[in-house]
Amino acid sequence: MSLYAHVTGWGIAVPDEILTNEKLAQIVETSDEWIVSRTGIRERRIARKDQSTATLAADAARKALERTEIDARDLDLIILATSSPEHIFPATACLVQDSIGAIKAGAFDLSAACTGFIFALNMAAQAIRSGSIENALVIGSETLSRLVNWDDRSTCILFGDGAGAFVLQASDEPGGILSAVMRSDGSGGNLLSVPAGGSKIPTSHEAIDKNQHLIQMNGREVFRFATRVMASATRDTAAHAGWDVEEIDYVIPHQANQRIIEAAARGLRLPIDRFIVNLEKYGNTSTASIPLAMVEALDNGQIKDGSNLVLVGFGAGLTWGALSMRWIEPKVKVTRLERRRRSLLTWLARMRSFLRRVQRRIEGLIWGTSSKGQE
Numbered sequence: 579m580s581l582y583a584h585v586t587g588w589g590i591a592v593p594d595e596i597l598t599n600e601k602l603a604q605i606v607e608t609s610d611e612w613i614v615s616r617t618g619i620r621e622r623r624i625a626r627k628d629q630s631t632a633t634l635a636a637d638a639a640r641k642a643l644e645r646t647e648i649d650a651r652d653l654d655l656i657i658l659a660t661s662s663p664e665h666i667f668p669a670t671a672c673l674v675q676d677s678i679g680a681i682k683a684g685a686f687d688l689s690a691a692c693t694g695f696i697f698a699l700n701m702a703a704q705a706i707r708s709g710s711i712e713n714a715l716v717i718g719s720e721t722l723s724r725l726v727n728w729d730d731r732s733t734c735i736l737f738g739d740g741a742g743a744f745v746l747q748a749s750d751e752p753g754g755i756l757s758a759v760m761r762s763d764g765s766g767g768n769l770l771s772v773p774a775g776g777s778k779i780p781t782s783h784e785a786i787d788k789n790q791h792l793i794q795m796n797g798r799e800v801f802r803f804a805t806r807v808m809a810s811a812t813r814d815t816a817a818h819a820g821w822d823v824e825e826i827d828y829v830i831p832h833q834a835n836q837r838i839i840e841a842a843a844r845g846l847r848l849p850i851d852r853f854i855v856n857l858e859k860y861g862n863t864s865t866a867s868i869p870l871a872m873v874e875a876l877d878n879g880q881i882k883d884g885s886n887l888v889l890v891g892f893g894a895g896l897t898w899g900a901l902s903m904r905w906i907e908p909k910v911k912v913t914r915l916e917r918r919r920r921s922l923l924t925w926l927a928r929m930r931s932f933l934r935r936v937q938r939r940i941e942g943l944i945w946g947t948s949s950k951g952q953e
C-alpha cells in the first residue's frame with residue numbers, strides 16, 4: 579500500500595480584468611496609498627459575467643491535470659473549497675466533475691472559508707494515505723467580487739477572484755503531505771460572514787435592503803485573531819512533521835494582508851523572504867490564495883525539489899490551520915500527443931454531459947415528468 583500523498587499537478591486560473599487601487603478609488607473613498615500601506619494589495623482580478631466559481635475551478639483543474647500522467651477519468655475524489663459557491667446546492671465540485679469528465683469521482687464542496695484549501699488538501703491526503711483512494715483533485719476557487727459590498731470601502735478593497743488546483747496521487751516515495759493541524763472557534767462566527775441566503779435568514783427583499791447577502795466583517799477583530807493563530811499553527815504542523823521552525827524553507831500563507839504575514843514572520847523569528855507572497859497582484863482570493871501563491875513559486879523555480887513547505891491559513895468560522903509538505907518534483911513529461919488525447923477527452927466529456935441532459939429531457943417527455951429544475 580502506498581504511504582504517501584504527493585502533489586503531482588498544479589494549475590491556476592485568474593480572470594483577465596484587473597481592478598487597480600486607482601480604479602477602486604473612483605468607486606469608493608479610498609486611495610492607493612491607504613490600501614497599500616494597510617494591506618499590501620495593489621490590484622485584484624474580477625471575473626467576467628460568463629465566468630464563475632465553477633468555470634475558474636474547471637480551468638485550473640484542467641491545467642493541473644495536464645501536468646500529470648493521469649486524466650480526469652482516473653480521479654477518485656474532487657474536493658472544492660470555496661467561500662463563493664455557485665449555489666447552496668448542488669455542490670460546485672459536482673459542476674466541475676461534470677465539466678472535466680471525472681466520471682468515477684465523488685465530488686463535494688468544503689466550507690471552511692479561507693482555510694478551506696488547507697482542510698481540503700489534508701482530507702484528500704488522508705484518504706490517499708489510508709489506502710481508500712489513489713488520485714484526488716483539490717481546488718480552491720472564488721468569485722468573491724459577487725459577494726462584496728462595493729459601497730463598503732473597508733471590505734471591497736480586500737477581495738479578488740481566482741482559482742487554484744492541485745492533483746494529489748498515492749506514491750511509495752517518502753515526502754508529500756506530512757502533517758496538518760485543523761482548528762476552529764465558532765464563537766467568532768459573527769466577525770466575518772455573509773449572513774443571508776441560507777436557512778437562518780432566507781433571501782428576502784428586507785435582507786437585500788440591509789445588504790445581508792454581502793460580506794460583512796469586523797476588520798480589526800479579524801486582524802487580531804489572524805496575527806495570533808498564524809505562527810502557532812505553523813509551529814504545530816512543523817513539530818508534527820518532525821521539523822524545527824528553522825528547517826522550513828518556505829511558508830505559503832493565506833494572502834490576506836502583508837502586515838498579518840509580517841506579524842507571523844516576527845512570531846516565528848523567520849526572515850520575511852521565507853514567506854511566499856503575491857497578494858499585491860490578486861488581493862485576498864480566500865480558498866484560492868494559497869494555491870495561487872504556491873503555483874507561482876513553483877513555476878518561477880523558487881520552490882525546489884526537497885523543499886520543506888508549510889501552508890498556513892485562517893478565515894471565517896473562525897477557522898485556521900496549517901499543513902506541512904516536503905516538495906518532491908514530479909518526474910512526468912507529458913508529450914504533445916498526450917496533450918492532444920486529453921483535449922479530445924475534454925471535448926468528449928462536454929459531449930457526454932450534453933447528451934445526458936438531452937436524454938433526461940427525452941425521458942421527461944416520455945414519462946411526463948415535470949420540466950421543473952431542468953435548467
Ligand SMILES: CC(C)(COP(=O)(O)OP(=O)(O)OC[C@H]1O[C@@H](n2cnc3c(N)ncnc32)[C@H](O)[C@@H]1OP(=O)(O)O)[C@@H](O)C(=O)NCCC(=O)NCCS
Pocket residue numbers: 607608609612613616617692731732733735736770795797798800801834835862892893894
Ligand atoms: C480591513 C483593514 C485593512 C482595516 O485596516 P485598519 O488599520 O484596521 O483600519 P480601521 O478599520 O481601524 O479603520 C481606520 C480608519 O480608516 C478608514 N478606512 C477604512 N477603510 C478604508 C479605505 N479603504 N480607505 C480609506 N480609509 C479607510 C476607516 O473608516 C477608519 O476611519 P475613522 O478612524 O475615521 O473611523 C484591517 O483591519 C484588516 O486587514 N483586517 C483583516 C481583514 C482580513 O484579512 N479579512 C479577511 C480574513 S480571511
